[in-house]
Each structure stands twice: as C-alpha cells, then as structure tokens.
Amino acid sequence: MSSHEQALASLVTQLAFSFDGAVLGVALAYAAVRSFLKFAAGSKALGKIRAAPVLRVSDLRSLLDAPPPQSDQEANSELDRSSISDRKLVIVRGQVEANSAVDGSWKSSLRPNVLVSHESGDKAVVIQRTQTCLYNEWKGFFGWTSDIRAIFGKSWREQESMSLRTVPFVLLETGKWPQSEYVVINMDASRHPLPLTTVYHQLQPIDASPYTFLQALFGHEYPVGLLDEEKILPIGKEITAIGMCGSRSGIPEISPCRDLPYFLSDMTKDQMVLDLGFKTKVLLWSGIALGSLSAGILSYAFVRNWSKWKLWRQQRLSQQSREETSDPPLLDSEEDVTDVPDGQLCVICLMRRRRSAFIPCGHLVCCQVCAISVERESSPKCPLCRQLIRNSIRIFDT
Template identity: 40%
Template sequence: MSARDRETVEALARVAAALDGAVLGLGTAALAVVSLAKYLAASGALRRIAEAPEVAIPDLRYSLLAGLGEGESRLAVVRGLVRSPPWGKFLIPPGSREHCVVAKHTQTCLFGEWRGIFGWTFDLHALFFKSLKEQTITSFRWVPFALVDPASASDKSTEMIHVKLDGAVQQSLPLTTVYHKLIPVEQNSYTLFQTIVGNGYPIALLDEEKILPIGKEITAIGLCRVNNQNVEITSCPEIPFFLSDLTKGEIEAELDSRARTLFWVTFALGTMSVGLLGHAIYRFWEKVKQHREARQAQQRFHQADDEDDTGENGSDDDFPGEMGDGQLCVICLRKRRKAAFVPCGHLVCCCNCAKRVELMNEPLCPVCRQDIQYMLRVYDS
C-alpha cells in the first residue's frame, strides 16, 4: 500500500471513530436502513410472485382475464417461446446474423494501470472509481414481439401474448451473448502522453453483442390485460423480474435466498449500529458527568481559596524560610503547596499559581505534563 493510500485509510479511520464511534454508528445505521428497505422489497416481491397464478398462454383470455373491465389487469406468470407477431419485424444484428427481437451492442474502452514515470499512484481510486473511468457506449434496439405456448408453437393461429417492453428496458433481460471480441487500441502520441504523466491509458476496446433470439423459451412475470382484442403483458414496478430464463420455482428460490441474506445482513448491521450508538451515548454521558464534577470541584477550590485569603489560614505562606524545599510551590518558590491536580494527583503548586495554570490554553501539570481536569484544595492536618 502506498503512502497516500495509508494516509487515506488513516483519515477514514479517524472520521469513523469520531465522537466515540457515533459517526461509524450512524453510518452503520444508514446501511441497516438501506438493507431493510431492500429486504422488504425482496420479501414483498417474493410474496407477490408466490401468489401470482402460473397460467398457460392459451388459457389466459378465458380463465384469468375473463370478466375484467377495460384497463384492468392481473398479475400472472407465463412461460412461452419468443416469436415475432405475424405483422411484426425482426432484427438481424451485423455481428451474429441471427434473427432476434432484442439486440444490445456494447463497446467498452479498457484502461491499463501503472505508476507512471513520476511514480504517481492511488490504488484506492483505481479500486473504487475504475468503472467510472471506463468509457462505455451502449445501443439498445428492440421490436414488438410475443410469447406463444411451447406445446403449440408450430401452429401459426395459436393464442399469443404480446410483450410490452417499453418500461422494462433498464431491467435485466435474458439475453444471449453472440459476439465478444477484444480489439487492441492503436497507440498514438496522445496515448504516449497519458502513459508518461498519468497512471491510466487505453489498451483495448471490448466489443460485445447480446440478443434475445426468436424461439427461446423464457418466463414473463407481469400485469396481463386485454387491449384491442390482444392479450398484453407489462412489467410490474414492485417485482424485479419481468423476463427471465428461470422458471417460477427457480425465481422464488432466488428471491427467498436474497431475502434471507438481506434479513441477516440487516440484523447484523442493526445490532452493530445499536451497540456503537449505545457506546457513544454512554461515553457522552460519562463526559457530561465528569465535566459537571470538575465544575463543582473548581467552584469548591475557588471558594476555599477565597476563604483563605479573607481569613487567617495560610499565614505561614509569607515565610518560606520556615518551610522545607519540598513544601514550596515549584513555580513561584514562595508559597506553600496547597493545590493538587486531578487526575495525576501531584501536589506541587500554591493556589495562585494553580489558577494561572488553569487559565492556560492547554492546562498541563508542571511535573508530569498530563492534562488537568480540575484541582483540589489540600489542607494540613
């Protein structure tokens, strides 16, 4: 680990431990809240998928959607083969030349990391922000398509369900990679300049193409309705799946595993945040008590010193010759030692010198240089 990385880690550790761990506790609590929200979303989606009926495509119109009004829809799970409608079109990507209904073409510029001629490096930056530096260009194309029942796929007049993909483009789709090629970047003068002064330079272009081919069997989970005599299915915002290679049982198993993991992560983060915040609150209360005790002790100290100044006590302070060297104030060497510092407990100063020490920006014991919390007035027996 480089020196800059070590300093960054130390700074992050100091920030996390600030306020007796309260900052770390609040951060952990925020992560627990985020994990709880994800757990509730996953468990809610699991419950809705478990309650959704799995209906064959030919039975949708006359069983699930029978009796629904205009614009009404129901959640259902259907499984079928991808097929282009009779009046529809299909795509032929240049990379694969296969017939498909969805095509996704991605080009990613990959960068190499090195220390550079001046030895500059920042490994944490490369670890967390490398994906931000990689330039990615994505083109997404699709045409209207439908799903047909696998048992009657050869019948062109079979019932089909039209897939509305407009609102689900950002979701994970069951695409198949058909083209994957790494193209080296031609070096030029600008690349040489990046190599000399920087710690990252382009090395290759990753060209990738994924498609949803015609004839692939997939599962669709969404809201079904009848629109212009056609059965349509659209994505449900509360469910993270719309089109998938998995069956309904496999989707439920994956969501159940995700929900269990999120539950225990939420429990662990919540317990840790409660412990950290409880420790920070306890330490804060202890500091408040210590501050209150110190203030009361200081008030008693000043009150006792004022009584000595107005009374007859301490008349031997003006005669240092009658006292030994071990009884004289180490600062003024003129008066008797009467002020003890807490918490070190050294009795080395008179009351006046102790007050001057107290007024310093950083009150320290003259002997051990330890921080002074408050002072006590000591009386001879």
C-alpha cells in the same frame, strides 16, 4: 501500499471509529434498515409470485374479458391511449416471435419487422450492443492523486456506451404453428433485466502513443483496450413472462409490474420462487446481523461518551466552584512588599516576595498571588522552565 494510501486509510479508520465507534454504528444501522426494507419488498413480491397462476397463451382470452369493439375512429384512438382493462398478475411461458409475424397485414409479409445481428446473423427482437473502453492507471512520479483514488475504486476504469434496439414482439405457445393465439409483450417503462444471449464478445488492445506515455508519467488514466459485446433476444427462444395481463383491443397484453424483480426470464415459476426466497433469507439474516452489531456498537459508544461527559461536567463544576471560592490571598505581612531583596522578588509582579513553588518542576519564582493566576491559565507553565505545571505549594520560612 504507499504512504499516501496509508495516511488516507488511517484517516478513514479514525473517522469510522470516532466517538468510540458511533459513526461506524450509525453506518451499520443504515445498512441494516436498507436490508430490512429490501426484505419486506422481496417478501411481498414472493407472495405475489406464489399466488400468480401459470397459464398457457391459449388460456388468456378465456381469463380476460375483452372490451367490446367500437367502430368510431375517435373511440378507437381513446381506447389505444387508455390503460389495459381487467389487469391480472399471471405467469406465461412461450416462444419469442416478432409482432410482424402474427400481424396478418400485407406490409408485414413484404417487409418483416425484425432485427438481424451484425455479427452472428441471427434474427432477434432485441439487440444490445455495448462498447467498453478500459482504462488503466499507473502511479507515476507525479501521480500521488491516483494513490488516493485507488483506495475507493479499482485501478481499472471503465467507460462504456450502450445502444439498445427493440421491435414489438409477442409470445406464442411452444410447439404450435401457425399460431392464432398470442400475447403481446409491452416493454414500456420496464427496467427489468432481459434474458439476452451473448453472440459476440471481443477485446481489442489499443496501441500506445507518445501522449499515452505522458499520461502514464503524470499518473493519469490512459486507454488499454476496447471491449465489444453484442447480446440479442433471438426469435424462437422460450422465455417466461410475469406481469400484469390485460386486454387491449381484444388482444392479450402483458406489461411489467414494478413491485416484482422479474418480467422476462429464463426461469420457471418454481425457480423464481426458489431464487427470490433465498435472496429474502439472505437479506433477513444480513439485516439481523448488521442490526445486532450496530446496536452493540452504539450502546458501547453511548455508555463511553456518557461517562466521559459526566466526568467532564464534574471536573468543570469543581473547577468553577474552586475558582469562585478561591479569592486572591491576603498578604501575610508588610514584609512581602517592603524591604525585599532583589533576588527574592517575584519574577512576574516584581513587588512581592517569592512564596510559592510549582509542581512538578519545583521552581520558587513567584508570589502566591501570581502563582494562583498562573494556575488558572488554560495551559499553565512555569515562568522559568516553561514546563507544564499541575499545582503550586506555599513555602513558609522558619
């Protein structure tokens, strides 16, 4: 670790442990609250998944009450824009198939609406292509800024561009063809991960150029490789759909539920329950551990700062009372201002006799009035040796 990294790490550590660890305690408390909120959401989703029935595709029509058909064109368009009626949370496992395969129109038979992978040639309903440019940082002669950035992030930088193409698809009951019963998958407003299969993965190195050498010399990022990856949801894959099922124009349709972490998955219901149950337990115990640790740190910080504040206030009150009660001392005799040899005059006022010696340096250079004024300064120092003083003492002649 370089000197810049050590300095920044020391600064971050001092910030975290400032106010006797109060900042660290607040950060841990925030993480604990986040863990408990995620645990509550996960527990709610787990309860919904356990209560959701597992149905076959052919059982959906008997479960839902289909709306009556309407012949009026305006009524049909209004029905298409309306939300799905009689929405119920169900779990359906079936086989992926393009919507054009069950559409039944002559256009779909001539031009099937499916996607074809450019790399593997497989037919799919979802194709995700990702191109990632990998960057590297070399800490060059003038690249001290990269040392600071290395504290918060990896030395490898990634910049990716992703394209996602989808076509309407349905789920068919596994092992039966031709299919008369199917359920439409509605992907609108879905941010859930998809069970995609990787069919292409290749890393191509990028040749260095003179400009790359200059970038490395001055500590800037420069590209080192290009990663191409293609994932698809192939036709014929068996997946599980969990979501709100309703009927649109007499056809069952499943849409995602925002309260659930799954929509389309390779897992069965039992596997989802086990996976989500383990995650909720981890979140619960993480929240308990972080909350206990933050409570201990905050309690310690509160006690320490409260004690420091009481001590500071006590010292402040005593100093104020001392300043209010200590008036400038009266002159002992007329000899303090008359007939004083030059070698015994106060070095500050040059009027009175030297009467007070400073502690700890011991210099006898000031009168009692000037010594008290020096003590009341924010940083009292001896006028002769400039050493910090704690107090002064009155010297009496025999």
